[in-house]
Amino acid sequence: MSGKSQTTHGKITDNIFKFTIFIKISCDIYLDNTITSIINQTMDFKNNTQVILLIDTYKTPINIDEYIRRYPENITVIHLKDSANHITNKSELIKGKYVSLINCGDYITSTTLENTYNYLEEYFDEIDLVSIPVYTTDKHVPDNLNYKFSTSNVINLVNKPNNPLTYLKSTFIKKDVLLSVYSENNHEQLPCSTVINQIILKRLKYGVLSTDKYYANTINNPHVENILDYMDNYLIKLLNIVRDNKNSFPYISYLITYELQNIIRIHTLDMLNNKEKKLFWNKLEYLLSFINEQYIINNPNITSENKTFLLYLINKDENTIITTSSNDAVIKIKDYDIDRLSNNKIIIDIAEIKDDVLDIEGCYSSSFNNQRIDVKLIVNTKSDSHEYNPEYITYDSPERSNIQHISITWKYIKNFVFKIPLEKNVNATYTLEIVLKHGGERIVYKPLISFGGSASISMSTPYHVRDDKILSFKDNKLQVEKYSFHKMIKYEAKSLMKILHEKKKGYMHALKLHLLYLILYPYMNNKKIWLFMDRSDSADDNAKYLFEYCNSREDNISKYFVISNECRDYAKLNDKYDNIICFQSLKHELLYLFAEKNISSYVNDFHTNPFYDKNNQLYRGIARPDKIFLQHGVTKDNLSEYTNKYKKNVSLLTTVSTLERDAFLRENYNYDENVVQVLGFPRYDSLTSQPEKIVLFAPTWRNNINSAEKFINSGYYEMIQEVLSSKQLEKLIKENGYRLVFKAHPLLEEYVDLLNIPDYIIVSRNESYQELFRKSSLLITDYSSVFFDFAYLKKPVIYYHPINDYHYRAGYYNYDTMGFGEVCVTENKLISIIEKYLSNDCIMEDEYKSRADTFFKYHDSSNCMRVYKWLLKH
Structure with missing residues (x-):
């Protein structure tokens, strides 16, 4: 509730409302949800409630004329001009007896104001505020402090001091008390938590209502x-x-x-x-x-x-000591246990058999210094026992890196890899041990094991069949044995009983799929099945073009393209091919269980795995496909935090350049050399160039944006709006007879309507990228990898980087020395370079053509063939 104010709408009368509700708005995409929840209260809105909308006019106009027309006495609009002064300086605007703040996009249950008012009136002499519990708007997840709302009551903080209250939203306060706090602090802007707690400290009591709820877009601190x-x-x-x-x-x-x-x-x-x-x-x-x-x-x-x-x-000034027993150790400070060796599990990220090698990869974390810790693998056969040492590796992702708090290392992570040849180790058990070296002692501990998302088995389906072997998990040990159908049936029966006993979310659907799997196994086990996918909601990328090529080959492989039947590309493909299946259909689920390869331009499960939202661990043991990652764009940044082996565990990752491949192998992705291949992108075989007088503006996305409000308040928004609103650019485009086409990233499409786009600009919503690349003569982008496709066609590229706000870490690619066009950091430079290209028919300069020739390993139309041959061989 801050800002120098100017009233532009709403008639302020001398009527005293029961409530004044502030709503601060920097974008109006979710305003209806919020204001409707206030208007539709069981307490009559017109007679009882004042709404003050705090509008930031520097960002976006808010269309509230209809609300003003319907409720001119109730709704006041304040335009925030100067954050140096607080709105409570204009206390005469606040006409409610009780005041609250609701964030735009949040909403309250319909009886909130009536129940809150009655409660505040009943306990008027005892409390100054009452609060209601907070839940998320999407999944209705409760805030972690909601325990105090088990019943409606007055909390006496003298007797029950451990009841912190931190939200100003979801809280209703006496107007006079609220204004007095700001007055005491000279109307300075204070954190909401400071305001609410200064009020609480006046009485050391506050009310809680369990009857109603506040739904918030986010409830995290x-x-x-x-x-x-x-x-x-x-x-x-x-x-x-x-x-x-x-x-x-x-x-x-x-x-x-x-x-x-x-x-x-x-x-x-x-x-x-x-x-x-x-x-x-x-x-x-x-x-x-x-x-x-x-x-x-x-x-x-x-x-x-x-x-x-x-x-x-x-x-921390006390000495930290380690006490040990025969199979455990404790870090202590004074009488407090900081960590205990036996408190920590091993997480197995990878457990799979490939090419007669057992690959076990995972991590162990504890507060014991890494130099004191070793991981061992004990392999026991009927006749022998061997101890194996791992290779220790590094990952850049936070979950597999040392944990620091305020620059102090608090948890050490040991990432380990065991690769055990199976010629002599079939019908063996594999036990992981943690060894702590302390002084002259060697403490050996067998930790409990859990499985990460890329392991081929899980606690719910603790076995996996691969080739002629079965990998299983029992009694905290892995086991490898020779396959037989009889053994497989026994393991599957145990999985079914485990799923039925545990009754985890989605277990009934899992039981059905497991039973169908058993019935179909004798008929499907030896079939070769390949599944192809781009995004679940579109087909215009490497997987589609590779599917079309592979579909024309005679090789006794059953090939299917998977896509949602709710998207526009489904009908196009279904009219052309017989083997198109609907994403997450029963047929897709069954084929996924028996597929040899799942081939996709994307690597995230929500695009590729039919069980991603159905408790995937219930299917992991019986799902067998190798993940083939064709990529949807050239990797130029360091993405090792996201697409590394322990998270994705792909069997093939295609690249277009030796430089790109070397980066994957050099940075901490930790894939084997045979996984990352320079084969080219299948979609490049179909890239054509028939340029028209079109300038294409195609910025990428920013991962830190997760709401309309964040978008509106971002430098990313300002960059896009600056290009779209440029009068100089409009003049250039029109004078040279060109058209400007704006292609939003798929994640940006949701927010396109928040941009002010002049009529002369064409917003491309249905055209494929391939079609846009074919027709366009010049590309303007920020950091989007679409510039590689454009450069492959030897068409000019301009990079616009007015701010350095891209979310990925820089990798091997240097825009200044390797880029296929000029890098502009100011609008004037951008306009100047565009003018240069438009004046010479958008011909790519020789320097950038040479860079394109050097970067791409292949300039032929054989990318599909190379990928197909690799897949056949592996």
């Missing part, structure tokens, strides 16, 4: 962007208010302990300079000095890992 301000203006400010107040102190101590989790979850302090780091530690030590350990140890609102770290911070 906000990211601490300015950590020093967060500590000063929230935690330290509250602590200083109550430090000498015995009654208030326990509540604030619990609150601060809970909120410290927002600080210690920060991975690194590298964003601070040396002076700021010193300030940070001084402030943190000041806060911790007031925290009694009892507020941490028995606090259910703090995770166990955060508890041990906070205890460590409080006692």
Whole structure:
């Protein structure tokens, strides 16, 4: 509720409403959900509720004329002009007895205002505010502090201090009390949590209502962007208010302990300079000095890992010691266990048999220094026993990297790989051990095992058939034995009983599929089946073009293309081919279980796996296809955090360039050399060029954007809007007889209507990329890999990088030295380069043609053939 205000809509009368609801809006895409939930309350809207819409006019106009027309006495619009002054300076605008804030896109249940008003009136002399529980809007997941809403009551924080309240949204406050807090703080802008807790501290009581709910787009604690301000203006400010107040102190101590989790979850302090780091530690030590350990140890609102770290911070001047027994060890500080060897599991990410080799890959994490820890594999046959040492590898993804809290390494990760030849090790058991070296001791512990998402088995389906062998898991051990149909039936029967007994989500569907699998197994087991997919909702990429090529080959392989029957490309393919199947249909599910290869331009399960949202672990043991990743764009950035082996475990990853392949092998993807191949992209065989006078603008996406509000407030939005709104560009395009086509990334399409797009620009929604590449003469992009296709056709490219906001880490590709066109960082430079190309018929310059010739290994039309031959051979 901040900003210098100017009333532009709504007639303010002397009527006193029961409620004033503030809604701060920077985009209106979800406004209807919010305002409708207020208008449609059981408490009559016209007589009881005032809505003040706080509009940021610098971003997007809000179309609220219909609401103003219907409710002129109730709705006031404030245009925020200057965030230096607070809206409560205009207190005469607030006509409600009670005040609340609702975020745009959030909504409340229909009886909220009626129940809240009655409750506040009943306990008017006892409390200043009442709060209702918060849930997510999509899956209705409760906030982790919702336990206090089990019944409607007044919480006395003197008696029950561990009941922190942190949301201003979902809370209804007496107007006079709210204004007095801002007045006491000279109307400065305060964090919402500071405001609400300063009010709570006046009485040390507040009300909770269990009868209603607040639905929020997000309920996670906000990211601490300015950590020093967060500590000063929230935690330290509250602590200083109550430090000498015995009654208030326990509540604030619990609150601060809970909120410290927002600080210690920060991975690194590298964003601070040396002076700021010193300030940070001084402030943190000041806060911790007031925290009694009892507020941490028995606090259910703090995770166990955060508890041990906070205890460590409080006692870090004490000596950390390790005590050991015959098969366990404990890290202690004073009397507190920081970590215990036996508390930590091994996660097996990969467990599979290929080419007579057992591949076991996984990780072990603990607070014991990595130099003290080793992982061993013990292989036992009937006649012998062998101990194997692993290769230790590194991943860049957070889940498989050392865990740091505020630049302190707290958990060490050991990523290991065992590759065991099976000629002599069939009918053997495989046991993983953790060995801790401490002083002269060697403590050996057999940890419990769990399975990651790329393992070929799971706890629910703990066996997998591959070639002539069965890999299984029992009694915390892996086992390999020779295949027989009788053995397979026994394992499958046990899986069925396990699924039936556990009754996990989706188990009935899984039982049906497992039974059908058993019935069909004798008929389907020896069939060669290949499934092809691009995205589940489109077909215009490498898999489609490879499918069309492979479909014309006579090779006794059954080939199917998978796509949702709700998208426009389904009908086109279904009219042309007989072997098109619907994504997530029963036929797709059964074929997936028996398929030899699942061939896709995408690698995410939600595009390729029919069981991705059906509790996939219930099917993992019986699903057999190798994942073939054709890519949907040339990889130029370091994507090792996302497409590495432990997450995706693909059997083939196609590339177009030796430079691209070398990057996959050099960076921490950890794929074997035979997996990453330079074969070319199948869709390049069908790339053609018949240029028209079209300039194509095709920016990529930003992964940090997950809402319309974030989009509107991003530099990404400003970059796109700047290009679309450029009068200089419009003049250039029109004077030279060209057309400007805007092609939004698939994830941007949802937000296109939030952009102000001049009439002369053509927004491409239905044309394929192949068609746009064929017709366009010049490409303007930011970081999208579509520029590789364009350069392959020897057409000019311009990179527009006014801000460095791309979400992926830089890889081997350098835009200045390897790019296929100029890099522009200002609008004037961009316009100048566009003008240059339009004046010479959009001919690619020789320097960039030479770079294209050097980058792409193949310039023929044999990419499909090369990929097909590799798939046949492997």
